[in-house]
Amino acid sequence: MTQTIIRAGLLADGRGGVPRKDQAVLVSAGRIVAVDAVGAITGQAAPGAKTIDLGDSCLSPGLIDGHTHLSLAGDGRPYSEMFSETDEMMVLTGAMNMHRHLQAGITTIREHGARNKVGFTLKQGLSRGLIPGPRMQVSGRPITCTGGHFHMCNEVADGEQEIRRSVRRLVHEGADYIKIMASGGGTEGTIPGRASYSEAELHAAVHEAQHFHRLTAAHCRASESMVNAVKAGIDLMEHAEFLDPDGELRFDPKLAEMMAECGIWISPTLQAWCRWPQITQLRRRRDDGSAAGADLKMLESLEARAQGRLDVMRQLLDYCMKERIVPGTDSGVNDLAFGHLDYDLELLVEVGFTPGEALEAATRISAEAIGLADELGTIEVGKVADLVAFDGDPTRDVSAVSRVVAVFQAGERVK
Structure with missing residues (x-):
């Protein structure tokens, strides 16, 4: 089965902390099999793996x-x-x-x-x-x-x-x-x-x-x-x-x-x-x-x-x-x-969330609340590769959530 490498300038994995630079996600059969620096992922991927380069955008859980x-x-x-x-x-x-x-x-x-x-x-x-x-x-x-x-x-x-x-x-x-x-x-x-x-x-x-x-x-x-x-x-x-x-x-x-x-x-x-x-x-x-x-x-x-x-x-x-x-x-x-989920994240920031906390609320925390934390909400090995890429860093600027450049469902690009 063909693997896919999704590379981005930044990666916010949904678990808090500062986004990591020059990261890649390796996807196989719709699930994440590795998350690491671009060079490391390239070395792990099977021959013939497809690469999707998202440039300087920030990759996040869907x-x-x-x-x-x-x-x-x-x-x-x-x-x-x-x-x-x-x-x-x-x-x-x-x-x-x-x-x-x-x-x-x-x-x-x-x-x-x-x-x-x-x-x-x-x-x-x-x-x-x-x-x-x-x-x-x-x-x-x-x-x-x-x-x-x-x-x-x-x-x-x-x-x-x-x-x-x-x-x-x-x-x-x-x-x-x-x-x-x-x-x-x-x-x-x-x-x-x-x-x-x-x-x-x-x-x-x-x-x-x-x-x-x-x-x-x-x-x-x-x-x-x-x-x-x-x-x-x-x-x-x-x-x-x-x-x-x-x-x-x-x-x-x-x-x-x-x-x-x-x-x-x-x-x-x-x-x-x-x-x-x-x-x-x-x-x-x-x-x-x-x-x-x-x-x-x-x-x-x-x-x-x-x-x-x-x-x-x-x-x-x-x-x-x-x-x-x-x-x-x-x-x-x-x-x-x-x-327009972006509106709700803007309002969370208005009431005291940091942009990063607002993004986490819409990913990891929401997955926990609805009983899907084992499958979704973070970019981790074993989880479904539902991902979104933004123009800008949404953990620093919540308005970046309104600038969607790519969307993936189970590793397949749908935008």
């Missing part, structure tokens, strides 16, 4: 997005309009979004909830080689209460027994993990600042998922739902916004202590609350002189709103270790287009 909604377009339309589309159109939308994420260096994703069997269909299409895209973990349909957030995905369960039945059904259909809506959200008629399920109901989901060796993730915008999730033993908390019923963000130190003590993984989905795509666009207009007065006023309002969320995140980091934070885009909802 990025992992812990929170996506592939079937939604992220084009600013309301949920009611997005969910008016057929399942077939949602599959096509998902295929397009998978390609966009892959080209942005995102080689693994969690699909956090789609209608009916759309998520399962996309994963099947990927496994058959019918569509390109990142490796996928799918939750299928998110479990929600009657009239709850994302109820239009059609996995409604009220009470402990119905929740257990939903977990069994989803596992039977192929769910890699279980997603449950522990609070309201952006769905009309729900209240983001109120819990949707009790501690006992969430525990039923956790207990049943553990029976099938599945991890759990809970949508928790409300502080009340966050408390319930911690006490129920949820593995990964999504959003963690500390919202009260009146819609205000109010950081709770006691809750943060609970989160730190139990070691729950946290995916803060910062770009979603902060409306970072809109802020980024308005800042560009301001900087090139094309912004109107209304644009500048809107930018000021959005930046103030974002700062409130970032302040809460900074306070949370006074209690919870950075090593428990999992970046996630929430792509697909609202105006969150695919291909």
Whole structure:
């Protein structure tokens, strides 16, 4: 079998530390068989090995997005309009979004909830080689209460027994993990600042998922739902916004202590609350002189709103270790287009991460959080050769993450 040598000016292996210069990765049968200086790798490679020279770029493990909604377009339309589309159109939308994420260096994703069997269909299409895209973990349909957030995905369960039945059904259909809506959200008629399920109901989901060796993730915008999730033993908390019923963000130190003590993984989905795509666009207009007065006023309002969320995140980091934070885009909802995990890494730097820590969060730490650390997340011998190369050093300049020059899946170049 032909081996491939992938050479780069810098290598950030996902394990922290300073990137190493003039390194190469030797790939065989889709896995990394050696990582060393260019000369050493050239000497180890079998005769006829193919060489890919990435020049001065920085080679990193492929990025992992812990929170996506592939079937939604992220084009600013309301949920009611997005969910008016057929399942077939949602599959096509998902295929397009998978390609966009892959080209942005995102080689693994969690699909956090789609209608009916759309998520399962996309994963099947990927496994058959019918569509390109990142490796996928799918939750299928998110479990929600009657009239709850994302109820239009059609996995409604009220009470402990119905929740257990939903977990069994989803596992039977192929769910890699279980997603449950522990609070309201952006769905009309729900209240983001109120819990949707009790501690006992969430525990039923956790207990049943553990029976099938599945991890759990809970949508928790409300502080009340966050408390319930911690006490129920949820593995990964999504959003963690500390919202009260009146819609205000109010950081709770006691809750943060609970989160730190139990070691729950946290995916803060910062770009979603902060409306970072809109802020980024308005800042560009301001900087090139094309912004109107209304644009500048809107930018000021959005930046103030974002700062409130970032302040809460900074306070949370006074209690919870950075090593428990999992970046996630929430792509697909609202105006969150695919291909922009870079926004979330920028925001992690805003709240106190170094660029290197932000990159590590999107690689090694994310792989640990979703149970794939044995296969992905670092550039080490034996792991799958999912790699991305950046123009610049992302451990020093987080903006380099937006400058992707090459992407590899199992050693095969896909960009």
